[in-house]
Amino acid sequence: LPNQEGLAPPLSRSAAAYRDARAVIPGGSMRPSSWFAPHPPYAQRGDGCWLTDLDGRRLLDASNNFFSLIHGHAFPPAVEAIRETAAQGTAFGLPTPYETELAEIITHRAPLLEQVRFCNSGTEAVMFAVKAARALSGRSAIAKFEGAYHGTYDALEVSYDCNPQNWDAPDGNPASVPYCRGTPETLLAETVVLPFGDPKRCREILRRQGSRLAAVVIDPLPSRIGMVPATTALLEVLQEARQRDGFLLVFDEVISFRLHHAGAHSLFGVTPDLVALGKIIGGGLPAGAVAGPAARMAVFDHTQGRPGVALGGTFSANPLTMVAGAATLAGYDEATVDRLARLGDDFRQATNTAFRAAGLTAQVTGLGALFRLHLTLGEIRDYRSITPPPRGPGALAAVHAGLLRRGVLLTPNCSGALSTPMGDSEAALLRQALLEAVAEAEA
Ligand code: PLP
Numbered sequence: 043l044p045n046q047e048g049l050a051p052p053l054s055r056s057a058a059a060y061r062d063a064r065a066v067i068p069g070g071s072m073r074p075s076s077w078f079a080p081h082p083p084y085a086q087r088g089d090g091c092w093l094t095d096l097d098g099r100r101l102l103d104a105s106n107n108f109f110s111l112i113h114g115h116a117f118p119p120a121v122e123a124i125r126e127t128a129a130q131g132t133a134f135g136l137p138t139p140y141e142t143e144l145a146e147i148i149t150h151r152a153p154l155l156e157q158v159r160f161c162n163s164g165t166e167a168v169m170f171a172v173k174a175a176r177a178l179s180g181r182s183a184i185a186k187f188e189g190a191y192h193g194t195y196d197a198l199e200v201s202y203d204c205n206p207q208n209w210d211a212p213d214g215n216p217a218s219v220p221y222c223r224g225t226p227e228t229l230l231a232e233t234v235v236l237p238f239g240d241p242k243r244c245r246e247i248l249r250r251q252g253s254r255l256a257a258v259v260i261d262p263l264p265s266r267i268g269m270v271p272a273t274t275a276l277l278e279v280l281q282e283a284r285q286r287d288g289f290l291l292v293f294d295e296v297i298s299f300r301l302h303h304a305g306a307h308s309l310f311g312v313t314p315d316l317v318a319l320g321k322i323i324g325g326g327l328p329a330g331a332v333a334g335p336a337a338r339m340a341v342f343d344h345t346q347g348r349p350g351v352a353l354g355g356t357f358s359a360n361p362l363t364m365v366a367g368a369a370t371l372a373g374y375d376e377a378t379v380d381r382l383a384r385l386g387d388d389f390r391q392a393t394n395t396a397f398r399a400a401g402l403t404a405q406v407t408g409l410g411a412l413f414r415l416h417l418t419l420g421e422i423r424d425y426r427s428i429t430p431p432p433r434g435p436g437a438l439a440a441v442h443a444g445l446l447r448r449g450v451l452l453t454p455n456c457s458g459a460l461s462t463p464m465g466d467s468e469a470a471l472l473r474q475a476l477l478e479a480v481a482e483a484e485a
Pocket residue numbers: 108162163164165166168191192193194261265294295296297320321329
């Protein structure tokens with residue numbers, strides 16, 4: 043071999059891909075690349091719950107593209123449906139029967155959801171639900187929960203990450219804090235922020251603000267604020283205020299629809315006015331939907347003159363998403379929902395027991411097949427329980443990196459989802475990697 047002394051080691055394929063990307067894409071990628079130091083692994087292909095990166099490394103994938111792949115990668119019925127459909131054209135300026143088929147699948151499994159209208163993302167779904175609530179109520183303000191993520195519609199991009207210095211307004215209630223530069227001040231006044239872990243305070247705020255609200259938007263299992271379920275007390279406060287003040291209750295089930303065969307609202311025993319859907323309903327392709335009782339959904343009906351709310355879009359209800367979604371939901375029947383929920387329950391329980399046995403300061407929260415790691419033993423109730431992050435901002439990133447070194451991919455905040463190709467052995471791999479990565483970060 044020639045003398046290589048002094049030569050830089052060759053870049054891995056992922057490193058080279060990231061270097062090239064940064065020249066033409068600000069930040070290098072639309073994926074959360076900054077969480078991976080010095081660069082993210084680039085995905086090459088996926089098969090079930092396994093992902094292979096450009097350098098040939100296999101990863102157990104519990105990120106599942108941010109909870110959107112219920113069957114993992116390349117689910118054969120979805121791939122086959124996409125292949126067959128794509129060969130006949132991918133988008134038309136006309137309806138196709140595929141949109142009715144997916145709408146029927148969703149409405150048949152969730153009786154409250156009598157009608158559906160499709161869009162391209164969870165962000166759009168929540169946005170259209172808010173627009174519908176505004177049109178139906180004739181009001182413009184909305185309320186959301188502090189720290190809860192609902193995508194990038196600016197009305198909801200409020201108080202995602204306020205810090206303790208600015209998290210209360212002068213009146214002592216959670217402040218409406220912009221997430222991004224460029225959010226208009228006027229918009230902040232239109233978004234009321236509620237504390238997820240404090241039903242009593244929610245009741246007080248809603249007593250004062252409820253009559254000016256078009257909607258309260260709630261994700262019943264908000265991942266960014268701890269992945270703990272909404273309490274019965276909180277849901278009762280919302281229902282009582284809705285009855286008194288006439289705002290619409292919008293459930294953001296973009297992630298949580300999967301928790302029950304008939305959607306998360308069925309699991310929580312609530313009848314929202316509108317439900318925003320996304321992620322798994324598109325079978326791995328870009329998807330969103332607003333669904334609800336026909337009387338509410340009539341606001342989108344453009345055949346009766348001017349619609350209350352225009353929900354169209356060049357690619358809405360595109361044939362590929364519709365057939366992939368139909369194939370995916372067909373494979374996610376009641377028995378499968380239950381099996382995955384049991385696997386998730388066992389996984390969380392066994393992981394927490396193992397953390398305790400090893401004397402580690404860590405716990406996993408979650409519901410069904412969804413989970414999130416916390417580096418604290420304190421009770422997780424809401425955004426404020428995890429802000430500022432216990433053990434500092436770098437601790438979770440260190441665990442995330444440790445997991446990756448052990449061949450496990452979670453979302454950047456160390457949350458994840460079990461998928462249907464997983465069983466006890468994959469859950470055990472995941473648990474062992476978590477134990478080792480947390481222990482390493484604590485050492
Ligand atoms: N709502 C919730 C609860 C989400 O978790 C997300 C995305 O993660 C969204 C809405 C936005 O969905 P999308 O990324 O498809 O726009």
